[in-house]
Amino acid sequence: MSSGFLDHIFLRAKEWLLSPLAGAPDWLIQVVSSLINISGVLGVFLILFALISVLERKILGRIQNRYGPNRVGPFGLFQPVADGIKMLIKEDVVPARADKIVHFFAPILVAATAILTLGVIPYGRNMTPFAIDGGILFFFAVGSTTELAVFMAGWGSNNKFSMLGAMRAIAQMVSYELPLFITTLPVVMIVGSLSPDAIVAAQDGYSFGILPHWFVTTPWGAAAFILFFVSGLVESNRTPFDVPEGESEIVAGHMTEYSGFKYATFFMAEYFGMFAISGLAVTLFLGGWHSPIAALNFIPSYLWFFLKLSALLFVYIWVRGTLPRTRVDQIMNFAWKFMLPIAFTCIVAAAVWHYQGRGLAGWLWSLAVLTIVYLTLSRFLDTSKKFAPRTYRFAE
Secondary structure (H helix, E strand, O other): OOHHHHHOHHHHHHHHHHHHHOOOOHHHHHHHHHHHHHHHHHHHHHHHHHHHHHHHHHHHHHHOOOOOOOOOOHHHOOHHHHHHHHHHHOOOOOOOOOOHHHHHHHHHHHHHHHHHHHHHOOOOOOOOOOOOOOHHHHHHHHHOOHHHHHHHHHHHOOOHHHHHHHHHHHHHHHHHHHHHHHOOHHHHHHHOOOOHHHHHHHOOOEEOOOEEOOHHHOHHHHHHHHHHHHHHHHHOOOOOOOHHHOHHHHOOHHHOOOOHHHHHHHHHHHHHHHHHHHHHHHHHHOOOOOOOOHHHOOOOHHHHHHHHHHHHHHHHHHHHHHOOOOOHHHHHHHHHHHHHHHHHHHHHHHHHHHHOOOOHHHHHHHHHHHHHHHHHHHHHOOOOOOOOOOOOOOOO
């Protein structure tokens, strides 16, 4: 069986499903085609959500030298089914004085936002569910409505802990959306397009057959990728930036008054947002569905995309099991005083790399620009406090 057949197997399946509509009006074919795309995206990521929910717990158990889920099904793999049934049958408790309409629509909006952003990512060769010219702009425009959904959850609950958690979440999400968006600008500038497909196409090719032309292999691309990934951790409310859900401080943040399937919807939306941010990082910096070396091009393109996506998701879990939660003031200082200046520096470094011919000279000049700004910020943002010598006194 040829690699080309495997690479287009899903496209052929879609054509087969549309074949009974031959001769039907164009609008009907387009509607059915869109429904097939939506069903495919939802099916794939719901399965991935179920898998990652149990794999995360098993990986965290491995990191912390304990067992993860191992009771429900073989190796505990049916744990997501048990969790889903539990959430479905749990009582939906709504506070008596809550704004019931706002309280109800908040989890729906946050889940819909995360699902919509998944629709513009290229998952393989000719496998973009909805290919639009302004796909990157659409991603951020839709994704920015998450703040509204979080505020609705906090306000509609009529609970001070929920409101405090919502305001914390909105503050950090707005702060980190700036570097998240700005770090995409160098890629958009270099490619000259807001289309995710064009960005992936611009990263095609290899030097000597082994060095891919991914943007992450440039100094500005590597710096932008790290900033983008850290901002994605914050946007997804993942450890060490999960202060809106600090159990020891404000219970569960904006989700305090949610239970049952509404809480599960928030939980699912968090993971879908993580998938979307990681998928966009793969598209912008890691070559999308392109293979790392030319000799491996026979492997289907969608497998490469999901391998890269899985690697980033593993790092998310690894970070969660390794780092402690940071303070909210540290998070805000890090965003405004360090990440934002470095994000703007990535734009300058990308311009230098481009106008120096995109060769070795441009690579070195770009690295020099980033190094100078980094060292300058490190000098002026020295946050180490000068503590007085500590004296220990013990009871005699």
